[in-house]
Every structure is written in C-alpha cells, then in structure tokens.
Amino acid sequence: MRDLGLSAAGASTGHRFGEAAHRRLYASTARQAGGPLISNQFTRFIFVGIINSIVGYGCFALFLYIGLHYTLSLFFATVAGVLFNFKSIGTLVFKSHNNQLIFRFIGSYSIIYLINAVGIDAFTRVGLTPYVGGVILILPMAALAFILNKRFVFNHV
Known part of the structure; x- marks a missing residue:
C-alpha cells in the first residue's frame, strides 16, 4: 500500500492526512479525472x-x-x-x-x-x-x- 503521508503532524492538528499527502492525492485525482x-x-x-x-x-x-x-x-x-x-x-x-x-x-x-x-x-x-x-x-x-x-x-x- 502506498504511503499517504500520515504523520504525527497531520494527526496532531486533527487532519486525517498530512498536507503534502493531501496535495499529492488531489493532484493525482485531478489528473485522472481530467478536471481542474x-x-x-x-x-x-x-x-x-x-x-x-x-x-x-x-x-x-x-x-x-x-x-x-x-x-x-x-x-x-x-x-x-x-x-x-x-x-x-x-x-x-x-x-x-x-x-x-x-x-x-x-x-x-x-x-x-x-x-x-x-x-x-x-x-x-x-x-x-x-x-x-x-x-x-x-x-x-x-x-x-x-x-x-x-x-x-x-x-x-
């Protein structure tokens, strides 16, 4: 399974994913969907x-x-x-x-x-x-x- 960047920093601020992982996931999804x-x-x-x-x-x-x-x-x-x-x-x-x-x-x-x-x-x-x-x-x-x-x-x- 790919590392989504779950980190203590992301978890401690109440975010499910770390900020870098969120950006990677969003960019990947946008490219696949042909969206933004x-x-x-x-x-x-x-x-x-x-x-x-x-x-x-x-x-x-x-x-x-x-x-x-x-x-x-x-x-x-x-x-x-x-x-x-x-x-x-x-x-x-x-x-x-x-x-x-x-x-x-x-x-x-x-x-x-x-x-x-x-x-x-x-x-x-x-x-x-x-x-x-x-x-x-x-x-x-x-x-x-x-x-x-x-x-x-x-x-x-």
Whole structure:
C-alpha cells in the first residue's frame, strides 16, 4: 500500500492526512479525472490568449493601415505572433521551457495562418473589410491554436 503521508503532524492538528499527502492525492485525482488541471490550463490560455490577440491583431491592423495587402499583413502579424506567443503560451500556459518545440509551434501557426487567410478572403468576398474579417476570426483561431498547441506542440507537458 502506498504511503499517504500520515504523520504525527497531520494527526496532531486533527487532519486525517498530512498536507503534502493531501496535495499529492488531489493532484493525482485531478489528473485522472481530467478536471481542474485542464481547466486551469485552459483558463491560463484564455488570459494569455487575450494578450496575444491584442498583440497579433494590433500588428495585423497596423500592417493593413500602412497599406499592405491583408495576406502580407496577416503573414507579418503571424511571424510576430510566433515569436511572441511561443514563449508566452509555452511558459505561462503549458509550463514548458523547451525551445526545441519552436518548429512544431511554427508548423501549427502555419496551419492557423492558412485557415485565417482563407477565412479573411471569404469575408472580403462577401463585402466585409479585412479588419472586420480578422476580428470575427479571432475566437475560432484562438480555439484552433489551443487545440494544436495542446495536441501537437506541447502534448508531452
């Protein structure tokens, strides 16, 4: 039977388990149930994603404003996003400091770029501006980014 950390200190304070054992048991149960650890990771992704979206869309809008075509604006914003987002998502969301994952990250953002470009093109064909198309696609692209990062980039974390 595994030692659950029952100790005199835990027993003397009226606790059934020692504090360290309680943390181990909770973390193990949460991982098995797919509960709070995923939820906290997704919550961190939302907060980091808000910052990343502001930076990414800000770059996109700036490049549009200076006269670049939306595909170039999106490309340069994506390059800036890869450089900024790799560290923020890797470190703050997935708790990874593995710089070798940058190649997978670039691959996932290449997919995001292509889908985003097709989406903006579709919106411009129905009369929306690239600015509006870009805003509409922020949430779907963020969801796709989370899925790709969780399954293909930081899947070992």
